[in-house]
Amino acid sequence: MSDTQLLICGTAFTQEERDRLGAAHPALFVGGPDEMGSLDEGLRAGIRAVAFKGHTPFGGEAMDLLPQLGVIANFGVGYDAIDVTAASARNIKVTNTPDVLSDDVADLAVALMLAQARTMILGHAQAASGRWATEGAIPLNRKVSGSTVGIVGLGRIGREIADRLAAFKMDIHYTSRSEKETPGWTYHGDVVSLAKAVDFLVIALVGGPETKGHVSREAIEALGPRGVVVNISRGSTIDEGALLDALEARTIAGAGLDVFENEPNLDPRFQKLDNVVLQPHQGSGTVETRTDMAVLQLDNVSAFLAGRDLLTPVN
């Protein structure tokens, strides 16, 4: 059995992130849970902690290859790639990196809403290309402040988004598993009712099987011709085919999207749309926040290996 207790798992890790983990604890590396078997059995037998980053499914079979595994520390707040039920059944704790990324993700949600409504991609192209001088102004666009927004999922990130939008004098509606204490925001029991009531619909759900397709074709249709969808959660939380249909037919006004069903391989239908602002899943993609996430992941690993309480367990 090897003395190395930490396994770094995922090609998504940057070299800097791997170095930080490796500097704190001797560590092995595999590209993903599906490559676990490539490690020598003797090495696997020593592993007590996995630092994980990525979206490759991490299921019970991969866990079974690490008989001493006690914790999977996920890089990111969304741990839908990890089969938590399988982990719990094996007495494996899972941790994530909540809170530290909420600000950044909420910032990007607001930015997507503004950029879509104010046609900033078109505006930038017009000004930066010189076409402003030769072709004139861009068409008038759309006021954001004072409009009505629906937040789908009023968790940590949804709350941060709503707090920002309140400063834009927006009328805030939301859905959530249960009604929450809010400064007068309007609760809806289901997403179709929410979509009917608002112009902007911002999805801030957790990912995973429970929320798959939660924003349904019916909800998208209920949004109506002034409706704009903003998604900074997971591509899986909305019926992407129905969204594309609505964007193409202009039965809704547009979308601002940071996440996609098959990312980074986007449905090619997205490329032909002029009513969307698209981002490459960079909600938490700032230097400051990725460092905070890496440190929190490491702190969870270190706590476990030292026998201390985990900082941010999810099971």
Next chain:
Amino acid sequence: MSDTQLLICGTAFTQEERDRLGAAHPALFVGGPDEMGSLDEGLRAGIRAVAFKGHTPFGGEAMDLLPQLGVIANFGVGYDAIDVTAASARNIKVTNTPDVLSDDVADLAVALMLAQARTMILGHAQAASGRWATEGAIPLNRKVSGSTVGIVGLGRIGREIADRLAAFKMDIHYTSRSEKETPGWTYHGDVVSLAKAVDFLVIALVGGPETKGHVSREAIEALGPRGVVVNISRGSTIDEGALLDALEARTIAGAGLDVFENEPNLDPRFQKLDNVVLQPHQGSGTVETRTDMAVLQLDNVSAFLAGRDLLTPVN
């Protein structure tokens, strides 16, 4: 002398805006103050009100061609194209359209800040082109929430910007003609001191000769390598040559600009920059707000012609 008392002045008016004015009052039209002389003297003699839109200088000579002129109703909050001193000397009132556009301009200021810091132009191009799949993620960018911002000019629009940024947990500093009552924001007596203290510098000054070049080369240099300039006021309020030098040399981090010295003919140096987000002066460019501005302009004209108090006089 003609019975027509209203002159609509400016090619910048849309047909809808001209129609709204003309439906309320019989009206003549000229393309700009410099075309005033093209109107027959008998027609000019009847004009008591000018509805003005645009950036062509409107000076005393043009006013002298309208001997009965009593009001110039400007479309827009910024009336720096109009020589107000010359108007006052001739007992001509000037009105503008404040407040109704503050929300939109503040929204765009926040959007420019977020889009620049979060490299959203690059992000959109990466996702929309398919390069995300072939070339991978974009570089990590920069956190906005919690950072330090300086507002240059805490008037109506500056205040709206600050109120929004407070919801992003930003540490707010400002300059203004005098210290204002604020919720704990930090006052600076000059713009160089302000620039030294902050990362984001948002210019919300009025235009005109008094603020020309107010954000000086020294202020831009004081901002430092993390500094981002956002300008939604007038191109004249900043030393644009110094700004371009700093953006090219990367002695500041970037800029988000809606206004330019020579717009719409931008300095071609802007086209080569990858650290800017540029917009074609569309701060108030929403359907909702342009309608509100048109209605307020008309209400000022109607008030004057009916002998009632002006709604929003500036002199």
